[in-house]
Amino acid sequence: MKLAIIEGDGIGKEVIPAAVKVLDALRMDVEKIPVELGYGKWERTGSAITDQDIDILKSCDCILFGAVTTPPDPDYKSVLLTIRKELDMYANIRPIKPLPCVNGILGRNDFNFVIVRENTEGLYSGIEEIGEDASYTKRVVTRKGSQRIAEYACKLAKSRQNKLTIVHKSNVMKSDKLFLDVCRSTAAAHEVEYGDELVDSMAYKLMVSPEKYDVIVTTNLFGDILSDMSGALVGGLGLLPSANIGAGHAFFEPVHGSAPDIAGEDLANPIAAILSLKMLLEWHGNMTEAALIEEALESTLNRGIKTPDLGGSFTTEEVAESIVDHIRIKFKNTYGTD
Numbered sequence: 331m332k333l334a335i336i337e338g339d340g341i342g343k344e345v346i347p348a349a350v351k352v353l354d355a356l357r358m359d360v361e362k363i364p365v366e367l368g369y370g371k372w373e374r375t376g377s378a379i380t381d382q383d384i385d386i387l388k389s390c391d392c393i394l395f396g397a398v399t400t401p402p403d404p405d406y407k408s409v410l411l412t413i414r415k416e417l418d419m420y421a422n423i424r425p426i427k428p429l430p431c432v433n434g435i436l437g438r439n440d441f442n443f444v445i446v447r448e449n450t451e452g453l454y455s456g457i458e459e460i461g462e463d464a465s466y467t468k469r470v471v472t473r474k475g476s477q478r479i480a481e482y483a484c485k486l487a488k489s490r491q492n493k494l495t496i497v498h499k500s501n502v503m504k505s506d507k508l509f510l511d512v513c514r515s516t517a518a519a520h521e522v523e524y525g526d527e528l529v530d531s532m533a534y535k536l537m538v539s540p541e542k543y544d545v546i547v548t549t550n551l552f553g554d555i556l557s558d559m560s561g562a563l564v565g566g567l568g569l570l571p572s573a574n575i576g577a578g579h580a581f582f583e584p585v586h587g588s589a590p591d592i593a594g595e596d597l598a599n600p601i602a603a604i605l606s607l608k609m610l611l612e613w614h615g616n617m618t619e620a621a622l623i624e625e626a627l628e629s630t631l632n633r634g635i636k637t638p639d640l641g642g643s644f645t646t647e648e649v650a651e652s653i654v655d656h657i658r659i660k661f662k663n664t665y666g667t668d
């Protein structure tokens with residue numbers, strides 16, 4: 331596997347090294363290609379990402395990414411959005427699944443759903459007009475964009491409980507009528523059981539009865555907001571992994587950002603990054619290694635080895651070391667080697 335590794339900024343520089351330690355412990359045949367991108371690179375070189383960086387990313391089998399800082403400066407183009415667009419990674423997959431020994435805001439663990447977020451259009455079109463007295467962002471919804479994300483969500487639903495919830499705001503934004511219609515007809519064609527919700531009501535219902543949902547498909551910004559909100563259901567943003575998938579590329583990253591408020595202190599929870607690595611391995615077909623990560627993570631949490639966001643007193647490195655130790659012991663018991 332040729333794997334691009336991007337730490338990025340802030341806690342990306344802590345959680346990605348933690349995930350790479352776990353990857354190294356798995357003793358796989360991986361060619362790691364470090365790629366420096368982000369705000370730090372922009373401050374140093376005047377460019378946050380270059381055409382050559384994009385070419386390197388395109389040449390890799392997949393990408394593991396930490397987080398980047400994006401200043402609100404209108405002249406600064408988000409690195410992450412550039413990569414998603416350049417590599418046409420149209421599906422952003424965000425599983426929301428409780429972890430053992432971690433309490434979410436509701437104190438329950440009877441839910442397991444996935445947010446499938448359209449990743450290339452909507453309010454992220456980048457078509458903007460910024461003025462002194464008025465500014466505009468064009469919301470783009472296309473049949474092609476809606477169709478491919480609907481297909482992805484339906485295939486995923488078929489491999490799970492076959493239930494799809496289409497989230498939109500078509501009562502106000504008529505652009506969402508196209509999204510809703512395409513998702514409905516795609517679900518009907520795939521014989522997936524479906525319903526729809528307005529996004530505001532969906533936010534409420536997820537906080538009250540998350541167990542009712544299986545696969546949620548929605549437009550770009552709604553998916554962004556609902557996924558951070560759902561972080562509270564599992565116990566924190568430091569726990570949510572994600573995948574960005576396109577026809578030829580796959581990119582795995584925590585849902586969280588660069589967390590400048592805790593960066594550089596070895597406090598960041600590395601679990602979202604480590605679970606992103608697990609998603610990457612599953613996508614690549616390395617199911618045994620992915621299962622080993624899950625087992626090692628469970629054992630770590632069962633032993634109360636947690637970062638402060640989960641009420642623990644362990645560091646980023648200590649959590650990663652515990653996962654690595656479990657994997658090492660497993661190798662020793664299985665193969666008799668250190």
Ligand code: NAD
Nearest residue numbers: 397398399400567568585586587588589591592598599639
């Ligand atoms: P954030 O996700 O970085 O942080 C939100 C809150 O969650 C903070 O209090 C932070 O300390 C906490 N948190 C996040 N990850 C954590 C972890 N692993 N362990 C423990 N606590 C964690 O969101 P923000 O503060 O709104 O954004 C900071 C910067 O990150 C901004 O520049 C934003 O544009 C960028 N951002 C980048 C990405 C990305 O690269 N994928 C995603 C979101 C935000």
Ligand code: IPM
Nearest residue numbers: 400408410411554585586587
């Ligand atoms: C995410 C982030 C990004 C987004 C930002 C950093 C551009 O919040 O991946 O959820 O809005 O998609």
Ligand code: MN
Nearest residue numbers: 554555558585
């Ligand atoms: Mn986000």
